[in-house]
Amino acid sequence: MTTATPITIKINQPEPPPADDHRFMFNIDQYLVDRLIAYHHRHHFTCAVETGTYKGHTTVGLAKLFPKVFTIELNPEFHRDVQPRLARYPNITSLLGHSPDQLRNVIDQFSYPLFAYLDAHWHENWPLRDELQILLTIRKPKLIMIHDFQVPGRPFGFDAYKNNPCNLDYLGDILPHDECKYAFNHRTSPHSANRGVLFIEHLLP
């Protein structure tokens, strides 16, 4: 009599993600990851939204930190190509479209306190002001982090569109200063992309 060798058949079960799948989060800036974790200890975020998915480097890091993550990408190829990576994380909802449109579509599914990471750029239409205006109308506590921001007095990289540097002059008129607490990054991690960041704590009762 022969003994059958037990075999395991897996159907449509993604492999577990590598433990270091999040290592490119925030352009490999561990200092920013640590800052976010410190904010998380203070606010206990239950949900995150990212604009600009690209390859999902930050999306997977957010999925390891927070129970629910939404990410929005305009480029159909980027959106398609990242699906296998994101499929390993059941708490990620990946959306294709222009970020302000998709923010309006999913706003009812957010929970609070919310962490919002605004990183959608590279195309003709820069959605940052529209994204901010949508998020700031939500009368719930949130932390908004804007990547590629011009930090006064620091040699960090930042973006500019149509001669508008990404800075407080560009956004100041839409920010409710009396409801917000602002902070920049004051250093970057070695080997990171050395980019500036603005944190906006929109602290509402």
Ligand SMILES: C[S@@+](CC[C@H](N)C(=O)[O-])C[C@H]1O[C@@H](n2cnc3c(N)ncnc32)[C@H](O)[C@@H]1O
């Ligand atoms: C710097 S990359 C994002 C990087 C990603 N957040 C990360 O941390 O790895 C910018 C992305 O924003 C996307 N994007 C540009 N405009 C957009 C828009 N209006 N809505 C959504 N995504 C947009 C680009 O296609 C690109 O994939």
